[in-house]
Amino acid sequence: MATWDDVARLALALPEATEGPTHGGNRSWRVRDKQFAWQRPLRPRDLAELGDAAPAGPVLGAYVPDVGVRTALIADSPGVYFTTAHFADHPSVLVRLAEVDAAELAELLDEAWACRAPRRLVAEHRRPG
Numbered sequence: 001m002a003t004w005d006d007v008a009r010l011a012l013a014l015p016e017a018t019e020g021p022t023h024g025g026n027r028s029w030r031v032r033d034k035q036f037a038w039q040r041p042l043r044p045r046d047l048a049e050l051g052d053a054a055p056a057g058p059v060l061g062a063y064v065p066d067v068g069v070r071t072a073l074i075a076d077s078p079g080v081y082f083t084t085a086h087f088a089d090h091p092s093v094l095v096r097l098a099e100v101d102a103a104e105l106a107e108l109l110d111e112a113w114a115c116r117a118p119r120r121l122v123a124e125h126r127r128p129g
Helices: 004-012 044-053 067-076 102-116 119-126
Strands: 017-021 027-031 034-039 059-063 092-096
Touching: 004 017, 004 027, 004 034, 004 102, 027 102, 034 102, 059 102, 067 092, 092 102, 102 119
Parallel strands: none
Antiparallel strands: 017 027, 027 034, 034 059, 059 092
16 A cells, blocks of 8 residues: 555655645646646546546556556556546546555656656666666
C-alpha cells in the first residue's frame, strides 16, 4: 500500500522534480514546470460514472506515453489502474494509491517523469554508470 509520502519521496528523487499545488490546491509533481503526477480526488461526475467501482481511497494521476499504454495497464491490473471519461483522450492513468506497491509506483513515476522531461535530461538520467 503506497502513501502520499511514498509518492513524494519517489517523485522528488527524479532529476529536477519539484512538488507544488495544482490549480485546485492538490499536490502535484513536476519536471521543469511540466506536471507528471498529481493528486486527483474524484469529482461528482467521476463518482457517478464509476458507481460502485469508484475507489474510496486516494487517487493518483500520472502521465503515460500514450492511451495504448494506459489501456494495457488497466487490462493487466484493473484493481490498481483505471480511468474516467474526463481522461478519454489524455495520455494518463488514474491509480488507486492504496492498491499499488512501492516498486510498481516507482516504475510508474519514472515513466511519467520521462513522458514530460526534456529528452536530454531523460537520456542523462537513464545513462548507465
